[in-house]
Structure formats: C-alpha cells, structure tokens
Amino acid sequence: MCDKICESGCSAVLIGAGMGNENMLTLDARTQIEQADACIGAVRLLEVCPKEKPKFAEYRSVEIIKIIKGHPEYSRWAIVLSGDVGFYSGAKALTQACKEAEIPVDIVPGIASVVYLAAKLGVSWEDAALRSIHGRNQNIIYAIDHHTKTFLLLDRKSGTEFCEQIREYGIEDLICHIGVRLSYGDETIRTISAGELTPEDLGELSTMLIENPHPAESVSAHLPDDAFIRSQEGHVVPMTKAEVRAVSMAKLGLTREAVFYDIGAGTGSVSIEAALHGEQVQVYAIEQREDACDLIRANRRKFRAAQVQVIHGSAPEAMEGLPAPTHAFIGGSTGHLHDIIRMLKEKNPEVTLVINAISLETVEEVMCAVRSGLLTDPEIVQMNVAASRVLGRYHMMTGQNPVYIITERKQ
Structure with a gap:
C-alpha cells in the first residue's frame, strides 16, 4: 500500500502487469490499479486498467514525471509496466526519477514472461x-x-x-x-x-x-598456442606466446566491465583471452595488417568471443574514436610507442597499461617514456621461457626470445 504523500499530495505505485493479459494480473496489482486516481503506461498495458479510469499513454520516465506534475487533480497514480518490475523493466529508471522529483513510490511485482x-x-x-x-x-x-x-x-x-x-x-x-x-x-x-x-x-x-546441449565447460580464460588459427593463405602472423600471455594478462588484472585495448593485436590471442574473462568486457583489437585482422575475426568466430571488435588501422590514429580504455596491452607499436601511451593517458589517466618488449629498441622507447615522465615508476620484469623438444633419444630445452613485461597501474 502506498501511504506516503509528497508535498503536492501525489504518490505513485509501479505495477508489474505481466505480459498484458489482464488475467495475468496479481490480486495486489489489480487492487492497486482500482484504487488509483489515474493510470500511466504503454498503450498495450493500459488495456488492463478499468475503462472509466483516466489513462495517459507514456512509457518514458521523464515524460511520466511531467504528466504527474502536470495533473495535481490526481493524487494517486498507477504506473503500469510490462512483465515483472525487476526484470529488464523501466521500473529502475522510473524509481530514480520519482525519487529525484520527490514523489513517493511503491512497487508491486508481476509475472515475468x-x-x-x-x-x-x-x-x-x-x-x-x-x-x-x-x-x-x-x-x-x-x-x-x-x-x-x-x-x-x-x-x-x-x-x-x-x-x-x-x-x-x-x-x-x-x-x-x-x-x-x-x-x-x-x-x-x-x-x-x-x-x-x-x-x-x-x-x-x-x-x-x-x-545448448554442449556448453563451454572451461572456467579458465587461458588457451594454448596451438588452439589459435595462426595463418591464412600461407601468411603466418606474429602471436604473443602462451607463457608470456599468461603473465601479461595477470599483470593487466582485468575488471568485470573493463574496456580493453589490444594494440598490435596480431592473431588476436590476447584479445580472445581478454574476452573470455567475462561477457561484459569490451575488447578492441587494433591491428594495421589486413591479413591479421582476418585472422582475429577467424579466431573470434572459433572461440565465440563476440565482444571483440576488430579495428583495422595504425595506433594511435586508430584509437581516436574509441571509448576510454580502463586497460591496454601493447604488443606492437611500430615505433610509435610514445604517441600511443600519450593518447591512452589522454583518454584515461588511470588506465592500466602492460607493454611487451622484445627488441632493445622498444625497451629504449620505454625508458625514454619513463625519463620524460610519461610512464611513472613502472614495474619491469624480464621473462625467459624455454620449452622442451625431442631430439633423437633426448629432450632438449629450446629457449624463446627474452621478453620485457612493463606494467604501469594506478594504486
């Protein structure tokens, strides 16, 4: 029962009306509608209200508040919403709008579809x-x-x-x-x-x-290298190796609603693993090679990572129209590292940044960014990985290129 009265004498009750058939109204919902002075809702939903009741066809929160404020002759309003008020309903925004307008509001649940x-x-x-x-x-x-x-x-x-x-x-x-x-x-x-x-x-x-008779069972976002499509039409595209990828992703520390840039995305291995962290993570795979973009799309299809958006172009220019990142990984910068970092920080000074550097020239670019103050006290880790291979009767360890993993995050 809505027994609170605002200064203007009005109050509202948000009513979940089910799917629209009046037979699906709960007894409480029907009672609240009958006791109201007037009703507001989408045209289809107003059909559940008594014919003699004043009715206003509207579903937008701002306009609903205007109607209530514009009709002081009605003190009790029933706002009829489809389904249940807690399931993808307009009740959330409308409750906030009523609060801001100082209109007391109660909520009556309904039967969701x-x-x-x-x-x-x-x-x-x-x-x-x-x-x-x-x-x-x-x-x-x-x-x-x-x-x-x-x-x-x-x-x-x-x-x-x-x-x-x-x-x-x-x-x-x-x-x-x-x-x-x-x-x-x-x-x-x-x-x-x-x-x-x-x-x-x-x-x-x-x-x-x-x-889905065959849902994905893995709870890990980490994938082996051979799971990715590496080449199309004979062109092999560079890829961040699994062990380096694992450490880099750990350093990134992606959050539930992260906006993530993978700059120099290559095959998209980092982008795919970022997407597998959760459905709300937004991933932008930025890559200048057209054949690599095709590979990213192929891997996106393979792993059903629909939240990966492929951006064909060179950074930093390709980043200009994108939303501000919360996290960024730079796997390739083609000599533009300083400009890329500057644009990332212009978009979000709090961005968490992880850079992989193999060549000493890239390491020198990183140190220049530190000396100029563009990077502030980054963590620098050198990672050496060796993997076994069979050589006759023996197993030999073969070393990969050492990789510098540079991380800067705001505490």
Missing part, C-alpha cells in the same frame, strides 16, 4: 542465464555458449541480428523455444533448431528459451 514460458515448457529457470536484447545492446553469445539454458527477450529487429550471429558463430545446433504474444488467446510457442530460426519466427516482442 520468462517465468510464464518456463512454466508452459515445464522447465526450471533458476539455473538459466537471463538476458535481453530488446531495445538494448548486450553480448549474448558468451552467455549462450557458457550455459545449458538461456532465456532471452528480443524483438524482430534484434532477432535479425541474433539470427546472423547464430550463423557467424556456428551454433546452429541450439534448440530454441519461442514464445510470441504470451498469455493472449493467440499466443504461440514453437520449438525449432537455431539453424532454422528466421526473423519471421519472432513477434514484435518474443521470449525465447535457448538450450
């Missing part, structure tokens, strides 16, 4: 990934690849992009249960393979359960 579809299919949902690409950008390939079950909200536009991603990342064997116009008399629930899925199978708003 995911819960409804799960019940219809006779499956549980507590062990599923829950995602939405309805009106938002979200990396769903990672979630689908790592979970047996993924529930997804999508519309026809985002569904077109989803169908393209299914084919790009080779996951046509997924099983898709598609619910359209759930709870209405003409609802449909179909089960088809992802390879058969087309945008025409989706409605303006659909709920889908995606079953």
Whole structure:
C-alpha cells in the first residue's frame, strides 16, 4: 500500500502487469490499479486498467514525471509496466526519477514472461542465464555458449541480428523455444533448431528459451598456442606466446566491465583471452595488417568471443574514436610507442597499461617514456621461457626470445 504523500499530495505505485493479459494480473496489482486516481503506461498495458479510469499513454520516465506534475487533480497514480518490475523493466529508471522529483513510490511485482514460458515448457529457470536484447545492446553469445539454458527477450529487429550471429558463430545446433504474444488467446510457442530460426519466427516482442546441449565447460580464460588459427593463405602472423600471455594478462588484472585495448593485436590471442574473462568486457583489437585482422575475426568466430571488435588501422590514429580504455596491452607499436601511451593517458589517466618488449629498441622507447615522465615508476620484469623438444633419444630445452613485461597501474 502506498501511504506516503509528497508535498503536492501525489504518490505513485509501479505495477508489474505481466505480459498484458489482464488475467495475468496479481490480486495486489489489480487492487492497486482500482484504487488509483489515474493510470500511466504503454498503450498495450493500459488495456488492463478499468475503462472509466483516466489513462495517459507514456512509457518514458521523464515524460511520466511531467504528466504527474502536470495533473495535481490526481493524487494517486498507477504506473503500469510490462512483465515483472525487476526484470529488464523501466521500473529502475522510473524509481530514480520519482525519487529525484520527490514523489513517493511503491512497487508491486508481476509475472515475468520468462517465468510464464518456463512454466508452459515445464522447465526450471533458476539455473538459466537471463538476458535481453530488446531495445538494448548486450553480448549474448558468451552467455549462450557458457550455459545449458538461456532465456532471452528480443524483438524482430534484434532477432535479425541474433539470427546472423547464430550463423557467424556456428551454433546452429541450439534448440530454441519461442514464445510470441504470451498469455493472449493467440499466443504461440514453437520449438525449432537455431539453424532454422528466421526473423519471421519472432513477434514484435518474443521470449525465447535457448538450450545448448554442449556448453563451454572451461572456467579458465587461458588457451594454448596451438588452439589459435595462426595463418591464412600461407601468411603466418606474429602471436604473443602462451607463457608470456599468461603473465601479461595477470599483470593487466582485468575488471568485470573493463574496456580493453589490444594494440598490435596480431592473431588476436590476447584479445580472445581478454574476452573470455567475462561477457561484459569490451575488447578492441587494433591491428594495421589486413591479413591479421582476418585472422582475429577467424579466431573470434572459433572461440565465440563476440565482444571483440576488430579495428583495422595504425595506433594511435586508430584509437581516436574509441571509448576510454580502463586497460591496454601493447604488443606492437611500430615505433610509435610514445604517441600511443600519450593518447591512452589522454583518454584515461588511470588506465592500466602492460607493454611487451622484445627488441632493445622498444625497451629504449620505454625508458625514454619513463625519463620524460610519461610512464611513472613502472614495474619491469624480464621473462625467459624455454620449452622442451625431442631430439633423437633426448629432450632438449629450446629457449624463446627474452621478453620485457612493463606494467604501469594506478594504486
């Protein structure tokens, strides 16, 4: 019960109305709507409100506040929202808007389409990934690849992009249960393979359960060198070796929502491992060689690392239009290390930076950056790696080039 009153005498209750059929309203939601002086919501959702009740068709938070403030004759408002107020709902932004406008607000939950579809299919949902690409950008390939079950909200536009991603990342064997116009008399629930899925199978708003019979089992983001595609059409592209990659990634210390630049990305091995740290990590693989960019895309497909964006161009110029990085790895700078570091710090003075240097010339560039104050007290580690190889009856150790790993992070 919303018993708080603001100075102007108004109060609001945010109501989860389920999927839109009034039969799906909870008793509490129905009571709150009946007791309200007026209702606000999307046109479809206002159909659950009594005909005689004053109604305003609006779903944008700012405009809703304007309506409430502009109608002091109504003291109690019911704001009707689709599904449940806690599942990809406008309730989050609207609650904050009401708080800023000093409008007391209460919240009444509803039945989410995911819960409804799960019940219809006779499956549980507590062990599923829950995602939405309805009106938002979200990396769903990672979630689908790592979970047996993924529930997804999508519309026809985002569904077109989803169908393209299914084919790009080779996951046509997924099983898709598609619910359209759930709870209405003409609802449909179909089960088809992802390879058969087309945008025409989706409605303006659909709920889908995606079953993956072979989800990724590994919890490690580290990959062996031979897992990567190294060449196309006979051209071998340089790659940061596994042991150096492991130490460099540890030094980077990526965070959950990191924005990561891999500069001089080569085959994309560092980019791929960064992406495997989590679906919210944004990865920009910056590479000047066109054949290397093709390799990065090939490895992105192989490892279903959809959050890797390939940027063809030379740093620092290729970095100009990108969002500010939280972390950056420089594996190749082609003599422009000073300018690259300067631009990284202009974008974010707090950026965590890891540089790999093999040649002494690159080491000298690093030391020049230290002397000029561009790098401040970096940690410098030299790493020597030797791997065994069979030579007749013997196993011999073969050394790789020593690598300097330079790290600068803000404490």
